[in-house]
Amino acid sequence: VDPFMLVAPQMIEDESIVADADTDSDSDEEPDAFARIAELEKQLESMQGDWKDFQKDLADESIAKKKKPTMKIGGRIHADYWGFPESDPLVDEIESGAGNPVQDPQDRVLFRRLRLEMSGTVPNNMLWKMQLDFNNPQTPEMKDAYLGWSNLPNNQVLLLGNQKRPLGLDHLNSSRFNIFAERPMAVEAFNEDARRFGLAMYGYTDDEATGWAYGVYNLENINTDGRFIGDNLQLGAYGRLWGSPWYDETSGGRGYWHMAVSGGIASPDGDAAYDADTNNNDGRFRTRPSARSSQRWLDTGRIPGISSYEVIGLESILNIGSLQITGEYLFNSLQRDGITPAALPTLGPYDATIDDDFFFHGGYIYASYFLTGEFNPYKRTTGTLNRVTPFENFFLVDRCNGCRGNGWGALQVALRYDYLDLTDGGINGGVGNLVTAGLNWHWTAYSKLQTNMIWGSIDDSGLGTTATSGDFAIFGTRFMIDF
């Protein structure tokens, strides 16, 4: 019996295979079997060859890629509206920039950030980053701009260039992930605009429970001109040590406790106005009122004769599911040396004589809560907040089947108290108290709406001529997307 005769007839038809049931007579069809096997073997071999070639191409491509620099491009768009429903004359004077107590702080629509970001690696172990912000297109700003070495022992990275000084959690958090639209006064005052040109080391332990950053920086902000020119280099050494002793891995980080201490010691050029060096005196502390005003409402000016200062910061984040409670406090003690000319600038918030030592300080505390149940992630290796992912994105779309679908995103409420004292020993930079109520509507993991209402007061300020204190209210809203 020919074994092939029992192939189901319909299958034979389907496959157009003709196998004769009579093994004796129609033998001219029978060679098919070996021929077909041989043909199959040939074809399969050819195809395996093709496949191997293809896999080799992919592998070669992948290896070639590893030998070439890589590049990643991203960016962010932050569009703001800020209104100033209420303000006292002191505030009007400061914000007008010309001491005009009649002109209210003006409402505004603006791009807070219009940022293009590029980063990449160079084989084997170098990296670079370049961020440019075009929120004011005619005056682009450099943000991160550095080159460095990765893969150093202890998970360390060494970076040279423009980068954030490791002081103040809220400044180290990306503006994409911060809970309030603008940073608290104390963090901004003692680490104005955060980024400076420096050389810094970043690392963390293998279990990610502890991390550190430390470096040496030039004190001048070169974000807009990209250069420091002056014989007094005005160096500052800053460092930060953080840990997350509690981090609930099982829930994907819905519970954690972060704490950190940071500090810096700096030697500004207090005599810049009197010597032949071209650099400015970077012994100056100032901040906006946690809102996007035109002027800094608390400001010590460039303190004449300042020779050194030391700053210490303490941080804590306690996150339990949707609830987060975060606080920081920063202390800054400053020294003037004897060579300062007696004469103070006639402009500026100074008494007739000022002391040789000062102490400025400030901090904030906030609580935030997700009404929709999400939580605010934390990145252990950097000791900063991370990207929030809503359970459900916000959308209102046509579905294929004709009906419309929608989702509502994530809702987060937050309340912050925010304090800064820049008035001491004859320097009247002002004492600020702020309460900020915030509502964040996360549309997607990459986009959200931030709304802040701020009530505040300034006291003991030398920046106005008609009053030393004043109240104000500010409303701000920000539309954000990043990519």
Add this chain to the structure above:
Amino acid sequence: VDPFMLVAPQMIEDESIVADADTDSDSDEEPDAFARIAELEKQLESMQGDWKDFQKDLADESIAKKKKPTMKIGGRIHADYWGFPESDPLVDEIESGAGNPVQDPQDRVLFRRLRLEMSGTVPNNMLWKMQLDFNNPQTPEMKDAYLGWSNLPNNQVLLLGNQKRPLGLDHLNSSRFNIFAERPMAVEAFNEDARRFGLAMYGYTDDEATGWAYGVYNLENINTDGRFIGDNLQLGAYGRLWGSPWYDETSGGRGYWHMAVSGGIASPDGDAAYDADTNNNDGRFRTRPSARSSQRWLDTGRIPGISSYEVIGLESILNIGSLQITGEYLFNSLQRDGITPAALPTLGPYDATIDDDFFFHGGYIYASYFLTGEFNPYKRTTGTLNRVTPFENFFLVDRCNGCRGNGWGALQVALRYDYLDLTDGGINGGVGNLVTAGLNWHWTAYSKLQTNMIWGSIDDSGLGTTATSGDFAIFGTRFMIDF
């Protein structure tokens, strides 16, 4: 009889298959058949596994990509030469910027556009765009800069940020696709630089025969500083409704008729010069002579006391194969209110007294024709012109076989008449008449050469001191590429 014995001998040799013809004796070769089938099955199964894995990887990658933001990068380079072979003293006075009737308009070579464009999506349904123009590298400009929601019901998209106000077809056409180098006076005067910060909705019907755009915008041009600061928000509401009742699908759109009506109502701050607000008075209408001059040759200045204006525009495009006839007309009526100070600025094109109501208007008509048979496509969903693709690209290259090849691209001629009246009721912005002859040489779908010759006159102008009218001739040529 063994079915395998009849395999053709040469095939057996070719394939190195050894099958013994004697089924009885040499049975040790015969197991090959099942063994080989089994081996084939194993190998095929293994390969199918590989293939499935690979397909799964591709699918996973594709799904992962859909969950990540996407980004597209492009740009355009437009390099211009402009010459001014002839000009009367009025024109010399205006163009010199200092009222110098001796200095002719100066010839120039310039980058008209050096633009970097990025756009992308954020899952599930948000999008963004960011365009920066570096034609004057030291003063970058923001162009489109927005975030928004797509996939809204009725093919709608909602955008927030800097975007074109929907008024005037020629402004809504991309500068990459416009037939003349510079936009007509009326379109530019009543929608200067087109883009404003606003919130706007865009949509079209499923059959693409009708589309719409409407939104609310701040009136100030923030292309260079990215911010509006002032208590008077100066809002304007603009909208456009377009349709293409005839669109010849069968020829791929070689024939179509587009018509549209657009309009706007705006409330500029006519008292900006007299109150404490920091914003400017954006009640101003001005334009260059459809050419890249340094100054605007027709200009009302900032009209003191202007409180509101309404503008209406009508559009039509009739395209029959290589021939296109396009026209627009815009009407602008303006009102001043009583609180305006009597005193007019001493500078500016004003009579001693000016009326309380004005009427400005203008438009253009052009015919264009492809000598080489191509046509000018139209995009129904936006109601604007689209990219021209030459039948044959322009090139002159070495061919592999040693001989040289060439192609000639596409040639398009065009003629435009262009009119604008900005003189009324004591405001002497000028009355302009222009004739522009154009020759476009499309090298590829992405590059072309535009050549324009312009003859024109200005009458009833208050911008000069020596004359109220003058003639001029301008020659311009533009080398364009986009990517």
Add this chain to the structure above:
Amino acid sequence: VDPFMLVAPQMIEDESIVADADTDSDSDEEPDAFARIAELEKQLESMQGDWKDFQKDLADESIAKKKKPTMKIGGRIHADYWGFPESDPLVDEIESGAGNPVQDPQDRVLFRRLRLEMSGTVPNNMLWKMQLDFNNPQTPEMKDAYLGWSNLPNNQVLLLGNQKRPLGLDHLNSSRFNIFAERPMAVEAFNEDARRFGLAMYGYTDDEATGWAYGVYNLENINTDGRFIGDNLQLGAYGRLWGSPWYDETSGGRGYWHMAVSGGIASPDGDAAYDADTNNNDGRFRTRPSARSSQRWLDTGRIPGISSYEVIGLESILNIGSLQITGEYLFNSLQRDGITPAALPTLGPYDATIDDDFFFHGGYIYASYFLTGEFNPYKRTTGTLNRVTPFENFFLVDRCNGCRGNGWGALQVALRYDYLDLTDGGINGGVGNLVTAGLNWHWTAYSKLQTNMIWGSIDDSGLGTTATSGDFAIFGTRFMIDF
């Protein structure tokens, strides 16, 4: 005998194939053979179909890509420190910018380059490039910015836009590949900032032994404003012809001899200060001291009445393995015409009367050597230096196996003598002599550290008020990465 009965039993089990050894009785199992072959054929065919579809998709994608514009993005970050340990009063006066002989040249930290580069093609044979430098973010500069045609006969490319004038090897070398941090005085003085708006042709012979570049350029540097406005177009024609008569292909180019001659003839507008044209007089030659000072330390000023000049340059590179010896010399002869006003500017380095003809000249020679055995590659098609690849990258990393690994990169030493004479016939631009010692530490092919120590003097200078000559010493270091 059934041929299938001899299949090894364990194989049958493994593959779950059940073939009955008894061909007579259990015939219902035997159809397996044909069925299995048929099934294999079907599956293989289906898979071949999938594979063909996939290959077709890849091919289609590849073809579609070829019809679309392509884009490549890259950039470079150069971060510098420059110190001025020693300087005489003449140098202090010049560098202060205000003639202050007390203020030393100030030390500086700066981004020398923070560059974003994009280039691409448009099918079939057009190309474009756009480079923007944000080293001073508030004042971006345009570098290469052009469009053009490739694939022209004789390997030629025709470019229109901002591009380097073909004069001076050291300027044509990319700043990524140059051996010293800053370019020699003579090359910079006679081809300041290199790039101008022009139309130029580039080509080379098929054997790459000879290459050429020639073009016509506007003389004004429009890197920061992107536009030239003025009735006097101030054209210059420049060309360069290079060859590499010796190029050792077998060693991959470790040995070569490059020589070139370049030249230019230009007609600046010497009367720009006295006529109604808005353009400047671009008859000016100046340079920094081969270091990143604020001011140009040798400078003729804008030479009044200059009507034409001709410049000739000679180049040679001899590379033998790790050793390279390179030299250039440039000669510039200039003519003033009779219509120049007799009165010279009161400011500027001029004697009471100046001649009608001048001759300026300068050059340099350097030797460089790799201590670690690498060599400095050369690109024959452009006649310029190319990227150095270290034998071993510099790194210090954690290896997977717990121990630490390191590599040391490549070390290159170099010494340059550098001369420029800009003092002749009453124009006292200065005579400069420099010796530069350089040490380059190549970390990877894409990153390095350059260190330069410069000792120099200026003589016969009219730029100071207290002295006509002075010495100086400069130290510079640059951290570089490109991608």
